[in-house]
Amino acid sequence: MVSSNVPTSNSMAAVAALTDELRRGMYEFIRRARRPVGRDEAAAAVGISRKLAAFHLDKLVDAGLLCARFEPVGGIRKVGRTPKVYEPTDAHIGVSIPPRRPDLLAEVLLDAVLTEGDQETAIEAALRTAREHGHRLGTEERIRSRPGRLGPERALTKTEDVLTGYGFEPDRETPTCVRLRNCPFHPLTAQSPELVCGLNRAFLQGFLAGLQARSVEAVLDPRVGECCVAVRSR
Template sequence: MDDSARHDALVAVASIADPQRRALLEFVARQPEPVGRDEAARALGMARGTAAFHLDRLVEAGWLVTEFQRRNGRTGPGAGRPAKLYSAASGEVSVSVPERHYDIAAELLSRAVEESDRTGRPIRPTLERVATDLGRALGSASDSMTEVLQRLGYEPVDDGADGLLLTNCPFHRVAQNHTATICGANRALLQGATEGVDEEARAVVLEPRIGHCCVRLVAAGPA
């Protein structure tokens, strides 16, 4: 997640700290059809103006979307103004501190299982190959290895010896319970990224240590 997307997600989450706004979001999300301001206000026992204000703030934050309908079925002159209706947005908002990317872990595991079923090859080497391919694509779309690491939330810092320590693991919880599997895929992902970004100055190694990712980048030795 880049800085702009992360900022937007944090703003969205902060927007539902207000209990009235959160109650409106939950009410609208539960309804099978779009909801009008009057309906929402009556359901939650709040003034129409208050409901309208909070509903519009939820739209601005990306939680809700709007449409306009004439619910009386009339059309043409004299039919009245269409009502502004609200419904839950189809997307999702997710943010974690520190940054995690369990969606990437799920994608890698799903791709590996499907390919292993299709080809009959063992799952673990298939997972690492799939991770390498994804890392290579991420690297090709980036200007530097540091950019890749920052985008994925690894929080890289110089180790003082031309290498990088990764102070955050984007797959922390899964890696704790399935260390060998996830750390192997993690290394393969970053190895692919170094190939995609054409990073020759550093090599990817497994080096578990408390408080850091199990992978780090070290200065590459002579060819």
């Protein structure tokens, strides 16, 4: 099975691709096969032509549900063009409105358990790993986009752009403040608000540090129904 991460923004497209009965049937058949499947076999599984099967299979590839490559079916090389085969990716597709990111929180907590130092408490380890995850994200974004010197306006705009993809639903409340209208970790906030809010802030602090956005800061500013953190000009 081939790894493929489906971005949050594309999750709905992936789910929509499976609303078609033929696509869903071929996708389920290929998953059950647990091996690469050719177009002829996929077409026969749902009773359609090879040409129509190719169209639907490529739509599933576009949606991130299948991956495709050219190889002999069954390992047997025949005369002519090498056929295209399909197999499922390991992408986990989930849709939540507004978006939630329990997977990100789970990664932070797992890393905290695995790397907790002798002189750290469990909470200290969790806050440290949250900052590290955020810092890695900010660093990757800085290297990718090469934003140059980040004054307050550019830093806030870049923060809005990146955090939108992580489900925070940023909103420019004032020219110097970005409110985060959604908490991606919301389902767990009610159980331990201090811990989850602290992790959220640590993640965003790490993100801003990795982005080298020194002109803005992540501060706790809890409001009912919103993320507990805001990003403001210093």
